[in-house]
Amino acid sequence: MPHLVILYTPNLDLPPPQGGTDMTALCRALADTMVAQRDEADKPVFPLGGVRVLAYPAAHFAVSDGGVAGAAAGYTGEAGSYAFVYLNLRMGRGRGTTVHARVGAALEACAKAHFATQLAQRPIGVTLQIDEGPEVFDAKNSSLHPLFSAPKLS
Amino acid sequence: MPHLVILYTPNLDLPPPQGGTDMTALCRALADTMVAQRDEADKPVFPLGGVRVLAYPAAHFAVSDGGVAGAAAGYTGEAGSYAFVYLNLRMGRGRGTTVHARVGAALEACAKAHFATQLAQRPIGVTLQIDEGPEVFDAKNSSLHPLFSAPKLS
Amino acid sequence: MPHLVILYTPNLDLPPPQGGTDMTALCRALADTMVAQRDEADKPVFPLGGVRVLAYPAAHFAVSDGGVAGAAAGYTGEAGSYAFVYLNLRMGRGRGTTVHARVGAALEACAKAHFATQLAQRPIGVTLQIDEGPEVFDAKNSSLHPLFSAPKLS
Numbered sequence: 001m002p003h004l005v006i007l008y009t010p011n012l013d014l015p016p017p018q019g020g021t022d023m024t025a026l027c028r029a030l031a032d033t034m035v036a037q038r039d040e041a042d043k044p045v046f047p048l049g050g051v052r053v054l055a056y057p058a059a060h061f062a063v064s065d066g067g068v069a070g071a072a073a074g075y076t077g078e079a080g081s082y083a084f085v086y087l088n089l090r091m092g093r094g095r096g097t098t099v100h101a102r103v104g105a106a107l108e109a110c111a112k113a114h115f116a117t118q119l120a121q122r123p124i125g126v127t128l129q130i131d132e133g134p135e136v137f138d139a140k141n142s143s144l145h146p147l148f149s150a151p152k153l154s
Numbered sequence: 155m156p157h158l159v160i161l162y163t164p165n166l167d168l169p170p171p172q173g174g175t176d177m178t179a180l181c182r183a184l185a186d187t188m189v190a191q192r193d194e195a196d197k198p199v200f201p202l203g204g205v206r207v208l209a210y211p212a213a214h215f216a217v218s219d220g221g222v223a224g225a226a227a228g229y230t231g232e233a234g235s236y237a238f239v240y241l242n243l244r245m246g247r248g249r250g251t252t253v254h255a256r257v258g259a260a261l262e263a264c265a266k267a268h269f270a271t272q273l274a275q276r277p278i279g280v281t282l283q284i285d286e287g288p289e290v291f292d293a294k295n296s297s298l299h300p301l302f303s304a305p306k307l308s
Numbered sequence: 309m310p311h312l313v314i315l316y317t318p319n320l321d322l323p324p325p326q327g328g329t330d331m332t333a334l335c336r337a338l339a340d341t342m343v344a345q346r347d348e349a350d351k352p353v354f355p356l357g358g359v360r361v362l363a364y365p366a367a368h369f370a371v372s373d374g375g376v377a378g379a380a381a382g383y384t385g386e387a388g389s390y391a392f393v394y395l396n397l398r399m400g401r402g403r404g405t406t407v408h409a410r411v412g413a414a415l416e417a418c419a420k421a422h423f424a425t426q427l428a429q430r431p432i433g434v435t436l437q438i439d440e441g442p443e444v445f446d447a448k449n450s451s452l453h454p455l456f457s458a459p460k461l462s
Contacts, residue, residue: 003394003435005315006368007159007208013367027370035373048373050433052392054315054366058208059167060160062181065189065202069301082298084206086157089291097290104291112295123298125204127157130291136405137397137412137438141420144390144431147377161313161362212362213321214314216335219343219356223455236452238360240311243445251444258445266449277452279358281311284445 002091003052004030004107009083010057012118019079019122026114027053030087033110037103045099046091049145063125070123083124087111093132104130156245157206158184158261163237164211166272173233173276180268181207184241187264191257199253200245203299217279224277237278241265247286258284310399311360312338312415317391318365320426327387327430334422335361338395341418345411353407354399357453371433378431391432395419401440412438 006027014020031053037045063082070082089107108128118124160181168174185207191199217236224236243261262282272278314335322328339361345353371390378390397415416436426432 003315003392007157009206009208023368024370027368028374031370031372031374048377049431050372052317052371052394052433053369054317054392054394055368056210056364057367059211060177060181060209061207062178062185063206064185064204064298064302066182066185069202070298073301084157084208084298086206086208100290104293108293108295115295119295119297123203123301125206125294125296125298127295128291128293129287129289131288132290133437134288134439134442135437136408136440137436139412139416139436140433141416141423141427141435142433143427144372144378144392144433147381147431148372161311163360163362210364213365214331214335214363215361216332216339217360218339218358218452218456220336220339223356224452227455238311238362238452240360240362254444258447262447262449269449273449273451277357277455279360279448279450279452281449282445282447283441283443285442286444288442 002034002046002050002089003054004034004087004089006053006055006085006087008055008057008085009061009063011078011081012083012085013057014078017079019081019083021114021118023055027055029110029114030107033106037106039095039099045095045103047145048148049142075122080122083118083122085115085124085126087128089130090133091130100130104128156188156200156204156243157208158188158241158243160207160209160239160241162209162211162239163215163217165232165235166237166239167211168232171233173235173237175268175272177209181209183264183268184261187260191260193249193253199249199257201299202302203296229276234276237272237276239269239278239280241282243284244287245284254284258282310342310354310358310397311362312342312395312397314361314363314393314395316363316365316393317369317371319386319389320391320393321365322386325387327389327391329422329426331363335363337418337422338415341414345414347403347407353403353411355453356456357450383430388430391426391430393423393432393434395436397438398441399438408438412436
């Protein structure tokens with residue numbers, strides 16, 4: 001942990017003239033934002049080896065009224081179709097409300113910057129939520145974390 | 155919010171003779187059902203601009219015993235293979251148990267109607283659950299909601 | 309219920325020489341593990357007709373520093389790229405901590421066995437978590453469960 005999962009309408013994967021955007025770049029930007037987060041003691045909020053962002057376009061979807069109000073307002077074509085992006089960060093328990101607010105604000109700013117053009121030019125919803133994992137069992141096995149561990153003294 | 159995410163076995167995306175069904179139509183029917191929901195005060199439960207349904211077929215899956223009992227019971231071919239559909243609605247907190255029950259019953263009826271033939275002809279599980287979002291951070295940016303706002307007086 | 313959802317980086321779907329692995333086989337092994345679980349009274353923890361595993365490769369992703377530390381440590385090519393697997397089991401409430409620990413340990417052992425080569429040869433994170441479903445509404449319709457019911461006396 002942490003992981004950030006993005007669920008979105010597949011029209012955001014179309015080529016840019018049709019309203020799409022670079023979702024891989026968004027994943028990278030969000031991961032970099034997570035890596036950069038610091039807590040009240042100026043320590044990293046998240047371990048570098050545990051940061052990951054996974055994005056999933058839906059195979060089928062329906063949004064709002066399906067486009068009626070958008071068409072009436074003059075939005076046309078794929079680039080004017082309704083889009084939705086849901087970003088959900090699941091992080092471990094116990095970090096406190098200050099960290100939640102700080103991380104949330106940073107991720108929201110990152111997402112808003114990425115979707116600025118979209119928000120200005122089409123009907124799109126961008127929702128970001130952070131959950132504290134309610135897990136009753138938790139097991140991690142990783143050959144990634146050791147890449148970032150301090151070298152052992154021999 | 156709200157959003158409804160559907161996770162399902164990919165055999166439901168096969169052409170109808172092989173047991174598939176129109177999942178886009180299901181998304182639309184569920185969204186329409188959500189839009190139609192009313193609370194105790196006869197107000198819409200969900201904002202029209204916030205309703206979305208996203209459906210995801212799994213790339214890999216395993217269900218139950220893999221088909222042994224189904225084959226023994228005479229179910230054959232793709233149209234007789236095990237299928238599963240999981241519908242999860244995440245909605246905001248504080249709406250109360252009456253609304254939960256009403257929305258749940260309406261969505262369940264919609265899903266049961268869509269899968270009536272499937273439920274009669276193959277081994278399939280259709281599970282619907284509603285969660286109240288436990289988020290510790292929540293940020294929404296939308297150019298969709300304004301389509302449904304009352305015009306401002308100038 | 310229960311269901312186990314696997315979210316993972318798509319490089320694990322590449323052919324084995326490039327670092328991929330058989331995710332369908334993993335789904336089957338996990339389902340078999342779930343079916344085999346017994347509670348304190350030696351009864352099945354999960355109903356056979358309710359076990360399903362669904363796996364989803366991300367369309368876009370970002371992990372950790374994107375590969376910098378891995379490359380510096382000598383990992384090269386697709387087979388040496390960062391990978392992540394997140395396994396989340398959602399099960400019904402009320403089964404108790406002993407069952408959670410037992411199921412979790414069994415599923416973790418299954419996942420570790422499947423990814424043993426990967427864990428030894430590339431930077432990969434494998435995280436397993438169990439959640440107790442917090443649902444406020446729950447409806448199940450199934451033509452799968454009856455396959456495993458005791459025959460009715462006529």
